[in-house]
Amino acid sequence: MADFTGKNVIVTGASRGIGLTIAQSFAQAGANVAICATSESALTEAANQLKQFGTKIFTQVVDISSSENCEAFVANTINEFGSLDVLVNNAGITKDNLTVRMNEDDWDRVIAVNLKGTFLMSKAALKVMFKKRSGNIVNISSVVGQMGNAGQANYVASKAGIIGLTKTFAKEFGSRGVRVNAVAPGFVQTAMTDALPEGVKEKALEAIALKRFASAQDIAKAVLFLASEDASYITGHVLAVNGGLYM
């Protein structure tokens, strides 16, 4: 695993799930880690787990759809750690429905959190990275942003939009020493996928070449690779971590 000793990392949406595993992997690799989420109690629990690795951990309740919240979180992280090296835009939500039944509020909220939130957090971080002429952003997209998915127009549009943002930031900030990439996970084993009916799970597994769902660690490993010096000439890339579900 790459070494992140002394590096300062933000992971959004890291109170649980994939974000928490990404945060754990960075802390284990020696990084100071700032995490945000919407629940204070879940953040406190997550921070207690992260402290075992002996690096600095900072938590803040943040709504990433608010520019003030994002700017304050980045500023507070820099106050705590002194600098910022890596931003992982992981926080995301779903509000699924078939298009004809999807109401405007559910469209707006998913776009506001997933797409606008990724833009706002990146903007706040890029102001800092741009000045110090180094930095690294990894955005969490999704396989459905690449292949489409019935019943998820809002979510799919947000995740496809994140791919566009990734490529645009890569072009805007490459000359400033900032690399920007995305990871597009397929099905990840979480409480959500565990709860799927057996029939649905079997059908999903049929379409996956590796015949298993991803673990959160599978996703975290890809994120750490892109954020590391091992990926020093990779920018604007979308790394599919989907077990061969979509090629």
Ligand SMILES: NC(=O)c1ccc[n+]([C@@H]2O[C@H](COP(=O)([O-])OP(=O)(O)OC[C@H]3O[C@@H](n4cnc5c(N)ncnc54)[C@H](O)[C@@H]3O)[C@@H](O)[C@H]2O)c1
């Ligand atoms: N679980 C999967 O199978 C899967 C597949 C592909 C992509 N993804 C993506 O991976 C990411 C993590 O997914 P997960 O399953 O671990 O999610 P999760 O629901 O378990 O966790 C989401 C996290 O985001 C935080 N969050 C939600 N809204 C927020 C807001 N407005 N501001 C700040 N934080 C907010 C929550 O507090 C939580 O910490 C998401 O972007 C998701 O779209 C997940």
